[in-house]
């Protein structure tokens with residue numbers, strides 16, 4: 452018995468890296484999986500269906516059920532046809548794992564308009580477009596009187612939670628995804644749908660030059676940077692066992708899972724009168740007195 456027996460899942464960007472590991476584990480847990488991937492370069496150029504085909508083949512070779520989709524998730528049309536494929540093939544959709552992504556790191560002063568637009572489009576619009584069509588599917592079923600158990604697992608990044616120089620486009624998209632997760636969780640909970648997000652750390656083509664030596668595999672030791680370490684959290688969040696987990700952001704790396712807390716007041720000055728700019732300048736040390744001076748030591 453798998454935790455996802457009888458479920459129908461879509462994993463976007465599942466031709467390689469984290470998405471591939473997620474698709475393989477969801478299938479191992481019993482889900483029928485649509486493996487989506489345009490097969491773009493790390494920067495989002497070109498198209499090649501072969502990585503996604505390989506994931507489909509590997510799922511089938513392990514005894515699972517899978518189908519291929521090479522649509523671009525960042526287009527309204529692509530997202531609509533991907534959700535439709537799940538419904539046409541297996542009658543419904545239960546799990547949407549939004550994972551597809553690209554990277555175009557540049558300092559703000561060097562960034563081209565297309566670097567900004569493409570990264571925001573693939574990540575932020577890609578997550579939203581897929582969620583929009585999946586939400587319509589679940590809302591229609593719920594309104595028809597069906598008991599729905601829908602799951603969206605989004606992929607944010609610590610770059611969006613903490614900020615990272617050189618990633619204004621990527622970090623803004625990922626922060627948007629983290630916020631959208633809370634918003635969609637609030638919108639869709641009433642239809643039996645939960646929406647959560649993960650911020651993973653794993654060795655993939657997106658990060659191999661970033662993590663370098665640190666992510667080297669050492670013989671006989673637990674490979675903390677393996678993308679396979681990310682997938683169990685996603686499979687859990689996709690399952691009925693996580694029906695009461697909604698609107699949460701997690702960081703996942705190696706054998707560690709953190710549940711994150713969002714913005715909260717960290718210091719305060721207040722009175723029953725308007726401040727002048729000079730008075731606020733004078734109150735600065737009070738305002739910041741209680742603020743935690745440290746962010747987590749490692750951010751990506």
Ligand SMILES: NC(=O)c1ccc[n+]([C@@H]2O[C@H](COP(=O)([O-])OP(=O)(O)OC[C@H]3O[C@@H](n4cnc5c(N)ncnc54)[C@H](O)[C@@H]3O)[C@@H](O)[C@H]2O)c1
Pocket residue numbers: 463464465466467468469470487488489490491492493495502522523524525550551552553573577606607608609650651652653654655656657658751
């Ligand atoms: N690797 C990490 O440490 C790390 C850290 C934080 C966040 N992430 C996020 O995890 C996700 C997966 O990244 P990865 O490291 O496995 O990278 P990856 O490059 O190995 O995989 C991303 C996949 O998405 C596909 N893709 C790109 N644009 C697409 C589109 N428009 N439609 C469909 N598919 C598309 C690519 O073809 C590729 O196969 C991304 O959202 C990434 O931002 C990764």
